[in-house]
Amino acid sequence: MRGNQVVSGAVGVALVVLVMGLAVPLAACTASHPDGAASASVSPSSGTESEPASSEPDAAASPAATLDLVAGGAELQAAVYPLTRSDDHVVLTMDLTTDATEDVTLSRLFSGEVTDGPVEGGGIRLVDLTAKEVYLPGLDAQGDPVGAGERLFSLDTGGLRVQRVYAAPGASVTSLGVLLPGGYLDEVPVLDGEIPAPTLPAAAEEEAEAEPAQAADPAQVAEAPVLPLESFTAELDGAVQVLESTEEVTVNLGGDVLFDSSSAELRSDAQKAIDAAARRIEDRAPGTVAVVGHTDDVGDDASNKKLSEQRADAVAGALAERLDPAEYPLETSGKGESEPLVANTSDQNRQLNRRVALTLVSEVTTTTEVAAEGELPPFDDGPTGTGAEGAVIESGIRTWRFTVPEARRVGDSLVLDLHVTAEDDEVDSGFGPGNLAGYWSYRGDDVTVPKNMLGLTVLSGASAVYPYDYKIRDEGDTEVWNPLGELDTLRQVDGGETVTFTAVYPGFEDAETITVQLNHNLGAEPFRLTDIPVR
Template sequence: MRLHHPLRAVVGALLAGVLPAAALAACTGGADPTPSASASADPGPQPEDVVATAVIPAGGVDLEVRVHPLVRAGEHVVLTVDFVPVDGVGDEGYVTLSGFGVTSFVADGSHPVNVRLFDLENDVAHHVGADAEGEPVVAPEEWDWVRSERGTRLQMPFAAPPADVEALSLLVPGAPLFAQVPIVDGDVPSGAHPDDVAAAASAAASASATASASPSASAPADDAEPPEVLDLDAVVAAPTFPLESTSAELHGAVRTTESTERVEVTLGSDVLFAFDSADLTPEAADAVALVAQRLAEREPGTVDVVGHTDDQADDAYNLDLSRRRAQAVADALGAHVDASAYPVRVEGRGEQEPVADNGTEEDRALNRRVTVSLTSTVVTRTDVTTAGELPPFDAHVGTAGTPLRVENWARAWEVDASARRVHGHVVVDLTVHAADEEDGLGWAVSFLRGFSSHRGGDTVTPHDITARGTVLQGASRLFPLDYMVGADETWPDGEWFTASDLDAGAWIDGGQTRTYSFVYPRLDADTVVFQAGTGIAFDDDFRLLDVPVAPEVVTDRGGAPRP
């Protein structure tokens, strides 16, 4: 049960919570007739202002998402979002918002966990605050029911970022990523929908006018149930998670996973070494140089070089081979990095820590690897390399700007994409349009769904996550940013959420369009390639070429572009 404290209040109290102080002063005759020197200054966005909008499909109807500024409230920021039907709620007379929860294996996935804030400058994900029972603290309790044309309002608390952070990105299922939602000071907006507030203000003004005209007239009784109040005192945890980025470069030979605190580079042994050898091949030079580049982006610290093998020989032999290979990589790194600043520790672990089953040659190749890791903070950033040619792809291929038709057993879809930069990260906005007029089917976008992690090992992702979408540039592949939300005995390497929609199973009716946003590592490119799937396993995998990447737009607190 969610912990809320609904309060019964008079209309005057309701108005005091949502009307600016100047407006109240004007109503009571208390306004200062002499303008102050700063009266003409732009105060910036106010808590009840709408700073961004988008349209999402929900239950067969389109809803306009109206985003208000984030309001600082002590150690939290409060998000206020309205969902308003574009053309009414349809024949049923109501709409239920779905897709706001998560089919999770480890973490709590209750609605509306899929609504998240991201600090993409500092690479941090924010989850909704939860109560002592682990349930999200929201208001009103039935925020996910749209029963009238006025819509519904959702309020959620999150951990406040540092004081110098002026805006955060917001991901609402079905909408493009809202890149910069400003953070403001002030009173948290009322839990009432703005239409209710306007009606209350009109009634109060009418009552005031009646009372002035006839002082003996009694004021009308206020029997209306007041809006629920977001109970910030009920929040016992508002978790944040460091975002990690993963990229595969040099045709997948070098895979880099990094956060603000740590970098791990995995080198495929089949590129570094000949069969049953610990001597580096000529092709290994580029891979080792790339590892050195990633280390140079970090403050000095101890570098761990660890070798791994598959299970095709006995344990003792594999342990020795893995150590000799790790030493070869460490020796090669010595020509690129300062050993006094980046001392190296070498270890071989043989076949003890596979990242895939050893049942196929492809999986055994994944297990034959050398990892280089450094726990150290970032001092500079280098973009992912973009050399090489795109890998072949045997499925649907189109060019961004012209919708690509993708058909599967459910229906025909049209997909298109654009991209932009947010704090250097590439953000792809994929639009999926149901290219028929069939209603009530409830079909989801199956070509984005999955629950396997690119990380391998004993990791897992939510069941319907959209992480099958990757970005390619040359021979390099970028995976959506992700973060670990928890681990258990079944998944000791953790469950990973992505900076993309966590529920690809949302309903899209015929003629409707839904947007899926994906946040990727930093990459300096004018165009990218977006790909769903591998082009091998499913006949509705697709690739979109020449997706334009719009330049970074930096705005001030009011949303105006900065020069």
């Protein structure tokens, strides 16, 4: 049982934009499970190789993995220790060190929203990709993070130990992923034992003479959110758009793919879309499938209502030939133009509103990765290049090179690192790259997102996947969502430096290479990277 667990997760309505992309390289290190079994791979998505963690009782005293990061124009190293279980909580311990001769400004590097706003260390998240859950740092009754190093604004030359407390996973879970700004660790062991001291050993003597650091005390935790991850994917060049969580799936079928204008008769080329939709439904436990037709605002209300009902009946008839009606009974209805995805203000928006939506509330029973079918759509919105050679963008005084040498599979997911290099000699010239991501979400206009990586999409053929995301809270009629990736791309990068941005995505079926793409959205400058190997 998890103490102080908060779960949020109603599935939002999917909103489609053109497909886009992103990807990753990672170096391997190893760590052991507490039962003394053979070492399991722990692969940080960027950084240096660490020594295997011992299976002896003192395994918690050695880092499970290390990552090389860039902050404030300087390089630093993050050494992450095994997670220490303490009743209903686990404690993450991480040492930050640097070779810089002056203090390093961390700014908002590790900041991230937990429930009511940004929290220092809120960007350090634990991840269970099997259960599709993300663990956020625990907060005390005042809404402050529980643990050492609560003010992560700067790093002095002596280093800093950071601790955060999270809800504990179930007893059978022996490791969790750790997502940091600039890297993802696949499997950090969860061990029983003493919580490490709140200060670096080298600083303990100095700290003793001053005010002692406060140890991470799980008893102070008032809430420790564990939130379900949701995913949005688009298959067959956007004809089949799937928004799903562990509890619910919504499949939007594009009306223009299914039907001719003003017709309710399925076209012959609609069969692939129907097949893909049926496959997604069969991934889940039996339950009633709501089949709802929608139209745009062209025509009168009555005729649109009737057309939407007829189209829902046609799709239900095709699904009934593919699904067992005893397990997946179909209920049809038509909403006409009354529930648009987006305002009917353009031809493109009207096309999005013409759809048939399938919704099933049930748990996932089988994981089916996105089918990598069709041809890669044309792209002329910005520079292109292979993942290894990169794409170059001139933005203000900076010249940026974006590269993704490879992507990495973790279970049924993809971990992707985007390397951004400042190809100039400017130092202390401000923060960036601001052109990487804009204020955009596939969930629509009633969603608030940070300036993050949601606009970077991964493609394989005509199919696309977007980063996993999770709902933080409601603000009136607006929902606040965060991606399972970088929460802020406005990070200082000096000339000649390379910073890494990491995100985690649903995987593709049998894809050997992928494409990363950033399309137009507010504040972003598009580019495409192709031929990125998946390992």
